[in-house]
Amino acid sequence: MEHASPTAAVLIIGDEILSGRTADTNLNTIARFLGALGIDLMEARTVGDRPEQIVAALNALRAGHDYVFTTGGIGPTHDDITADCVAEAFGVPIGERADALAILQRRYSPDDLNAARRRMARIPDGGVLIANPVTDAPGFQIGNVFVMAGVPRIMTAMLEDVAPRLRTGAVVHARTLRVTGVGEGAIAAPLAEAARTSRDLSFGSYPFGAGSDGEVGTNLVVRGRDAALVDAAIDALASRLAQDGILTVKIAT
Amino acid sequence: MEHASPTAAVLIIGDEILSGRTADTNLNTIARFLGALGIDLMEARTVGDRPEQIVAALNALRAGHDYVFTTGGIGPTHDDITADCVAEAFGVPIGERADALAILQRRYSPDDLNAARRRMARIPDGGVLIANPVTDAPGFQIGNVFVMAGVPRIMTAMLEDVAPRLRTGAVVHARTLRVTGVGEGAIAAPLAEAARTSRDLSFGSYPFGAGSDGEVGTNLVVRGRDAALVDAAIDALASRLAQDGILTVKIAT
Structure with missing residues (x-):
């Protein structure tokens, strides 16, 4: 089949997948989502929580495909490094964003919105938020890259906000x-x-x-x-x- | 953690994974298998049934890790192209191998051992067979690459013949x-x-x-x-x- 249709790649991020602790299900969810939109998923990669590995994989994939979808590493803990890696890959600064912070302030009381949770408001410059109707902390889109949560229920919900932004193709x-x-x-x-x-x-x-x-x-x-x-x-x-x-x-x- | 322990990568091959028709479970099985042996799984890639993609991914992974495990594409049908791609990646000829053919001859009657099934006896030069106790048609090892079936039950059974060939590390x-x-x-x-x-x-x-x-x-x-x-x-x-x-x-x- 020729490829006039948009192409895509998936980047699964997380030590827990490579250690075998967690069996990834997000790849299949995204594959079926893209299939319904007539977008050809061409490849997927799974990497650990290592910045150089994440940056290299992301740059390879975003150069080769119309869209890249990442999952994992956007929570509040120290091993959540995806947003920083995406900023590094794109060569842009990252900082706390007012729109993202406002979302967290609506969810958490001032006491509960600690430094760790505020990290989830850090978005690479130029990013556009992706709504998270499950736990509120947003994902984001920058260029042709869509950065989503790793928890399957949240990732799946985020796809609803992603879908209208995608150029679709003829369904297979x-x-x-x-x-x-x-x-x-x-x-x-x-x-x-x-x-x-x-x-x-x-x-x-x-x-x-x-x-x-x-x-x-x-x-x-x-x-x-x-x-x-x-x-x-x-x-x-x-x-x-x-x-x-x-x-x-x-x-x- | 430092990496004196052996490292590994997984290459999942098959259009059916990328189309969403099939949810891969082999990555998790291999991840847990390697964890028990103290081998660090560093990355995984999923590619479609496209020769240039398979060859490029395999060459990237085998250069970067002590071991590479592939799944899928070694059956009798026209879309089973993994053995040819592995031969191309290693730059070696591929042909029907006597030991592999003998295994198929024990399983199939002369009438049933048609041209398609005989394709499963084609092994890249220098390859060492991997036993398949489920359906007999073997996988193979060449260099640091282990080429296994995609059907989870067969892939899992093949790991038993692979394990003794691996250098192990300290278990995590x-x-x-x-x-x-x-x-x-x-x-x-x-x-x-x-x-x-x-x-x-x-x-x-x-x-x-x-x-x-x-x-x-x-x-x-x-x-x-x-x-x-x-x-x-x-x-x-x-x-x-x-x-x-x-x-x-x-x-x-």
């Missing part, structure tokens, strides 16, 4: 043909033939149940920006497999 | 102090102070329940290679928070 339609009782090897040749003859579509094969006692088979997924082409391709593939005596079922996902 | 011990009823902002200052005074340890704060109707609080995690130091630090942190009237509980994870 996906149809799935479920093949049961045979493995990938039995359908590989007809699938490759279909992929060769339909260059505007992508064809994937995702096995399930490998080696388990239950059902074994694979999901054949056809993806493309022209829904009619995708539908025709999935029907043609089903017919072709039927010639080999392989039964398929169209499923929803 | 982690202890967790659970703080309930207050947010991160209330504990940020004592936590930062502890981090400043114990440079050989790392201190993390991972909030939970943000904005939900249930319990709200944060898990404070102290990590380090000296278990006695970690234990002492977690006790000192608990005592320090008690001075502020903040109750904590040591929890298992």
